[in-house]
Amino acid sequence: MELKVKDLFVETKKVVNEYKKEAELLDQQEQELNAELEALQAEMTAIMMDMETAGVSDKIYLKIRQKEIVSKTKIIGTILEELQEEKSALTVKYAPAVKEAIGKDRKTKSQDNYDVTEIVNRHLYEMFKEVAEAGEAMQSQYRAIEHDVLDVFEDEAVKEQYPRLVEKALFKDYMYKPYYYGSLLKTELESACYGNIPKDVKAPKEKDVE
Known part of the structure; x- marks a missing residue:
């Protein structure tokens, strides 16, 4: 007698795949924002170095740019925090559906003979x-x-x-x-x-x- 194992998580995979599609969109946004944040930090470092040798008019421009970077960095930080909240909300949204799907799969499994x-x-x-x-x-x-x-x-x-x-x-x-x-x-x-x-x-x- 050969014991053949079927797909145990048919319904669960459906729900998990739906969750992953939405989660991937949030992950993509997070990656883009983090990339932008790294670019701003690199630019800020370059500005600090340029300030040491810059003339008066250039210093004014660099100071203005520093403030812009600080402001943009704060905005990105806020958006990143909001994204974390959205991720948590997404898991809360799908938790009942995943539980229900697991229940369906267990019911199907119990109908099959996996008694060894x-x-x-x-x-x-x-x-x-x-x-x-x-x-x-x-x-x-x-x-x-x-x-x-x-x-x-x-x-x-x-x-x-x-x-x-x-x-x-x-x-x-x-x-x-x-x-x-x-x-x-x-x-x-x-x-x-x-x-x-x-x-x-x-x-x-x-x-x-x-």
Whole structure:
């Protein structure tokens, strides 16, 4: 079963695109005003430098121009503040519409089947089944020979004659199982290494088996 994801935000995109069109117009105005402001600041800097060497008549002209720049800068600053207010008003205007669109998209999403439980269960079952089969095969071989080996090692005469040998033998079941060095599902996989499939992991339904 392949899970195909449709466009989740059909209605939301429509409203957001409308908002962006209006917002872009305000952004464009802001960029133009900021460019004009930078040009005025550059001109003011140039005037300050020219004032140092200008004659009297030129100084009069430069002073007049300075005042014009200051006045125009203030006007631009006011317009920029108004633009910020317009931007805020625009977001307030579209917020309810965006919320409504998101609600519509959620309703559509809930009607589609995006439940991945069966997909996850199918893959988990196959994974645990494969690990458990290997674990069971290894444990089965261990159990088949365990009694005979322990008969030798646990004999009192052997323990007395070869105490260190018996200590180092460590013929335990945990030495004969698959190993998993990751951290994901560590407890469950550790159990599977002994041939057990977790109770919560069910065999996939027939329709899910490829």
